[in-house]
Amino acid sequence: MxxxxxxxxxxxxxxxxxxxxxxxxxxxxxxxxxxxxxxxxxxxxxxxxxxxxxxxxxxxxxxxxxxxxxxxxxxxxxxxxxxxxxxxxxxxxxxxxxxxxxxxxxxxxxxxxxxxxxxxxxxxxxxxxxxxxxxxxxxxxxxxxxxxxxxxxxxxxxxxxxxxxxxxxxxxxxxxxxxxxxxxxxxxxxxxxxxxVAEARHETISALRGRMSDHYTALKGKAITQADFGQWLTQWETLMGEATMYKLPEVSNEGSWFEDYARAVGPIVPLYAALVRSNRLTNPNLGYREIATEARQTTIPLLPSTTGARIQKGAFPAFNPGDSNESGKASKASHKRKNSTLPTEKAKCRLCHGRHHMERCAYIMPHLAPEGFQIRDHVRERVDQNIASDSSLKAEVERIQNKRTKNSKQQPDAPAQGH
Incomplete structure (x- = not known):
């Protein structure tokens, strides 16, 4: 030889x-x-x-x-x-x-x-x-x-x-x-x-993808309790771990797994889905284990313990700041004065869903972008879609931009946070 x-x-x-x-x-x-x-x-x-x-x-x-x-x-x-x-x-x-x-x-x-x-x-x-x-x-x-x-x-x-x-x-x-x-x-x-070995892997991956698809639709149309969502999260982590082991592209950092997860939980706990989307916009490297851990600590305790119970109002305060009777009037009375000083963790941009007020969104006010900020295509598309689909929102954006033009000679604004 x-x-x-x-x-x-x-x-x-x-x-x-x-x-x-x-x-x-x-x-x-x-x-x-x-x-x-x-x-x-x-x-x-x-x-x-x-x-x-x-x-x-x-x-x-x-x-x-x-x-x-x-x-x-x-x-x-x-x-x-x-x-x-x-x-x-x-x-x-x-x-x-x-x-x-x-x-x-x-x-x-x-x-x-x-x-x-x-x-x-x-x-x-x-x-x-x-x-x-x-x-x-x-x-x-x-x-x-x-x-x-x-x-x-x-x-x-x-x-x-x-x-x-x-x-x-x-x-x-x-x-x-x-x-x-x-x-x-x-x-x-x-x-x-x-x-x-390769054929066995192909069959395994096909079956795994089928199980993941079924799991994402398992919550659809159901009344979810704390135990239900906890069990669903555990199974989801297991499936994600297997998919990561096989290096499936859909579970990479740029893969579709996060959107699949958010769409699955959105109809059940929409406020939580919006929160987790906002968190990942702030931290694009947020992994599935961190998301599952956060859900167990912050979301499961707020879900009904038995089927048919309701999620209590105010369970997700990050999405309705100043909703209580005591703070509601004060916040409305001093909206213009306090608008720029509200804590960023309680703000939510209607355009990009980031943790800042819309007036400070870098996607319509590029000069307010923080140092090192980079435009993300999928967020850009979301902003454009939101403006195109809501005439009142479009008018508000034009008002903000026109106001900036009139005040261009005044003191420059501070950079936006939460992008």
Whole structure:
């Protein structure tokens, strides 16, 4: 076997289930170029190693045995050797069934009885001798050529198999080689082992995605109690953990998992859904475990303990600051004076849902953006959609922007918070 060398053309290393698709694409192209793809797919077998050499003496011995057999038979066509070693040789047919012999009184009785006459036997024997004298050496040469071609094809196949072995050993991580490349197994066995793992992963991922989809719709149209939501959160964390283990793109930081979660809990606890959206706008790296922990600490205790109970008013004060009778009048009376000094944690922008008042939103007042602020496309789309769908909100935005234009020469405003 040729020594294993690094393949400089390889661009993908199979390290686990997550890299199977790209690795298998390169594997297929490589094996197809080597004309070994059908072997790995199980639709074609390899050539067997031919014998080391042709034994002409043994071939001629078989030829003599066949010559005697033919000579003893009447009216039998004399063919080229049909033994295994004569595959590919040109067949030469000599039909002696039509050989004629002059009438002879000595042979009339034999002809009448159906037995070959002495003359027919002599004719057949001569024909056989002529056949082997004419074609004997040709047959032997044909056998030798056939053997040489088989040896050449088998040697070329061995070279290709060495390249295939090198590819597998240099593109499959050592942990997978140790687990799936048995010492006595063929290259096809190695490939089947890797493929079985990948197919099992595909089935597992498909089932996992189905379970996640079902879980997100499990809350729909139900009256949820503390116990119900706690159990749902626990199962959600488990599913998210499995999806993270398989490195599914939808559970990455930029994936769809957060929106799926917010849409699932929105119809049940809309104020909490809005709160968690706002929190993630402030902290884009907020993970699913932190969200679940926060829900257990702040939301579950506020849910009804039994089916049919209502969530108490004021359960989510962050979304209705100054809602009590005592603070309501004061906040309205001094709205203009206190507008810029309200705590940002109790403010909620109607445009981007951030923790600041709309007058200080950087998406309509870019000059108020805090240092290091970056525009997020999905928030930008949300702001534009909110303005387009609400005429009163659009008028308020125009009022804020016009006011800024009139006061542009005055003291600059402080940067907005909560973006």
């Amino acid at each position: 040729a020594p294993i060398t690094e393949d400089k053309t390889v661009t993908q290393i199979l390290t686990g289930p997550s890299t199977w698709v790209s690795w298998h694409r390169e594997f297929t192209n490589t094996m197809d170029a080597l004309k070994l793809l059908e072997y790995f797919q199980g639709t074609k077998e390899l050539l067997t190693e031919p014998r080391s050499s042709v034994n002409p003496l043994r071939i001629m011995e078989r030829a003599q045995e066949r010559r005697k057999k033919i000579a003893e038979e009447k009216g039998v066509a004399i063919l080229a050797l049909t033994d295994e070693e004569l595959e590919g040789a040109t067949e030469a047919t000599l039909d002696i069934s039509t050989a004629t012999t002059p009438p002879d009184s000595e042979t009339e009785g034999e002809q009448a009885s159906g037995a070959p006459t002495a003359a027919q036997k002599r004719t057949a024997g001569k024909a056989v001798d002529d056949y082997f004298q004419t074609y004997g050496l040709f047959i032997l040469q044909s056998i030798q050529n056939l053997h040489d071609n088989r040896r050449k094809d088998w040697t070329a196949q061995s070279t290709k198999l060495d390249k295939a072995r090198t590819f597998l050993n240099t593109t499959v991580a050592i942990t997978l080689r140790n687990a799936h490349f048995s010492t006595g197994g063929s290259l096809r066995d190695w490939y089947k082992n890797l493929k079985a």
